[in-house]
Amino acid sequence: MNPILGWKRACRTAPLAALTVGVASCQPKPPPAPPDPISRGRDLFFNETFDGNGRTCGSCHRAEENFTLSAEFIARLPPDDPLFVAETNPDLAANFENPTLMRAFGLILENQDGFGDLASNFNMRGIPHTLGLRTSIASAAGPRTGWSGDGAPGDGSLRSFATGAVIQHFTKTTNRIAGVDFRLPTDQELDDLEAFQLSLGRQEDLDLPLPLTGLVAARGQELFMDRAAGKCNACHFNAGANGDPTIFGPTAGNLNFNTGVENLPDQPADLTDELVPPDDGFGNPGAGEFNTPSLVEAADTGPFFHNNSVETIEGAVAFYNGDSFNNSPAGQLIAGATGGGINLDATQVVAVAAFLRVINALDNIDQSIALLRNSNEGRFGSTSRDLLLASEEAMDARNGLRAGGLHPAAVIHLENAIHLIQELDGQYNAGRIDQAIAALEQARDAMVGSQ
Ligand code: HEC
Ligand code: HEC
Numbered sequence: 001m002n003p004i005l006g007w008k009r010a011c012r013t014a015p016l017a018a019l020t021v022g023v024a025s026c027q028p029k030p031p032p033a034p035p036d037p038i039s040r041g042r043d044l045f046f047n048e049t050f051d052g053n054g055r056t057c058g059s060c061h062r063a064e065e066n067f068t069l070s071a072e073f074i075a076r077l078p079p080d081d082p083l084f085v086a087e088t089n090p091d092l093a094a095n096f097e098n099p100t101l102m103r104a105f106g107l108i109l110e111n112q113d114g115f116g117d118l119a120s121n122f123n124m125r126g127i128p129h130t131l132g133l134r135t136s137i138a139s140a141a142g143p144r145t146g147w148s149g150d151g152a153p154g155d156g157s158l159r160s161f162a163t164g165a166v167i168q169h170f171t172k173t174t175n176r177i178a179g180v181d182f183r184l185p186t187d188q189e190l191d192d193l194e195a196f197q198l199s200l201g202r203q204e205d206l207d208l209p210l211p212l213t214g215l216v217a218a219r220g221q222e223l224f225m226d227r228a229a230g231k232c233n234a235c236h237f238n239a240g241a242n243g244d245p246t247i248f249g250p251t252a253g254n255l256n257f258n259t260g261v262e263n264l265p266d267q268p269a270d271l272t273d274e275l276v277p278p279d280d281g282f283g284n285p286g287a288g289e290f291n292t293p294s295l296v297e298a299a300d301t302g303p304f305f306h307n308n309s310v311e312t313i314e315g316a317v318a319f320y321n322g323d324s325f326n327n328s329p330a331g332q333l334i335a336g337a338t339g340g341g342i343n344l345d346a347t348q349v350v351a352v353a354a355f356l357r358v359i360n361a362l363d364n365i366d367q368s369i370a371l372l373r374n375s376n377e378g379r380f381g382s383t384s385r386d387l388l389l390a391s392e393e394a395m396d397a398r399n400g401l402r403a404g405g406l407h408p409a410a411v412i413h414l415e416n417a418i419h420l421i422q423e424l425d426g427q428y429n430a431g432r433i434d435q436a437i438a439a440l441e442q443a444r445d446a447m448v449g450s451q
């Protein structure tokens with residue numbers, strides 16, 4: 001669609017009420033500017049196959065799925081989607097993916113310890129979102145990417161991770177010969193992919209505590225931060241991915257821990273007859289450690305943990321009460337430092353989860369507002385895409401609050417915003433967009449007071 005024509009149509013057909021918002025809503029838009037690194041990176045991320053099996057980065061990190069994939073979304077894809085190359089390309093039928101585990105639990109096969117023994121040396125891991133990366137990678141020991149912080153082969157940076165992803169996921173055969181099975185990204189492409197990924201999601205950490213209006217979520221925040229109760233803030237400082245600087249040092253950043261997730265009994269994938277080798281985490285051979293993920297983005301990007309072993313955010317919080325965590329090296333470390341393990345009762349588990357749902361909804365609202373503002377620019381035909389994602393973010397906020405029985409007034413404001421955005425039908429209309437932003441701001445104000 002030509003964004004300028006689309007815009008004009010919106011102006012012509014807009015109801016009278018919207019037109020009275022101001023002449024500004026019908027000003028001609030500036031012509032498209034030449035692509036910048038972020039736009040080039042976006043184009044590569046969603047469209048470039050690197051001469052491989054047809055997959056793109058967006059095959060697994062989908063924009064409309066918060067840059068990850070759920071089993072339900074996978075179930076809706078057509079059988080010829082490149083995600084399913086192991087089912088459609090005979091050269092990739094063995095030792096490339098496990099279609100049963102992919103379809104049931106959204107698990108992806110990864111050869112973190114190299115391609116030497118494809119039949120038995122692999123890990124089954126969930127797809128992490130690629131949001132908020134600007135705040136969640138840096139550590140005193142270097143960049144930490146991937147669930148175990150190993151990065152892909154290379155220095156652990158986002159640039160080398162993209163190269164590793166092409167070799168792991170884009171190959172036409174399991175020989176993985178560059179120039180034959182795929183082509184490697186160029187330096188320019190790596191720069192552009194990095195610029196795009198760093199632009200996704202929030203750009204800075206929260207500053208807790210927030211003045212939350214909901215009693216349960218506010219209590220959850222207290223428990224989260226309390227060094228004698230939840231103890232979460234020690235590792236997930238400000239609900240992000242970094243260690244508390246007052247405990248681990250000012251430059252510690254994004255740390256690895258062995259929290260015992262691998263020891264959980266009855267993990268969904270283990271209930272099948274499929275081969276799921278133990279995942280030894282960081283290093284080769286691994287030390288059993290995994291990298292701390294950010295929690296602001298957690299509530300709408302389950303299932304949780306590196307192996308998608310827990311489906312709900314309440315379950316992920318409850319993990320910290322169990323033996324798997326409390327007997328783990330990290331659990332013992334916490335017990336030694338604080339005089340005991342983590343032991344939250346059911347009301348407290350739900351309160352911490354309510355806090356995580358609310359900060360996720362607030363982040364969704366911020367993202368939705370940013371996308372609505374961006375749709376105004378309409379560069380490179382982005383308007384309808386921005387509006388679609390803005391409504392996805394608002395729906396995530398609504399769904400997350402509703403599933404937790406939280407903030408009914410905010411849910412209604414979000415419903416209103418979703419309705420306004422969807423009525424735009426991908427067309428830019430400043431008046432309507434201002435109304436949608438106002439509804440989103442009302443939802444936010446219902447959850448958080450002024451500081
Ligand atoms: C077949 C699915 C699939 C494809 C295609 C894919 N990824 Fe991933 N991505 C994953 C999985 C699974 C992980 C977790 C890997 C790990 O733990 O080391 C991951 C992890 C990541 C991470 C780490 C995020 C973090 O928080 O540390 C980044 C960054 C990333 N991918 C970028 C890319 C890029 C760039 C491409 C395209 C060149 C790509 N991915 C293609 C499945 C995929
Ligand atoms: C000792 C450090 C540490 C403490 C304390 C800690 N976490 Fe974690 N957290 C981690 C690590 C490491 C992971 C990744 C584990 C894995 O995937 O194997 C994680 C993962 C998570 C996840 C999954 C996120 C996702 O995207 O899959 C949630 C949710 C979570 N933690 C919540 C909490 C809560 C709530 C508390 C307090 C009750 C807490 N954490 C305490 C280190 C910690």
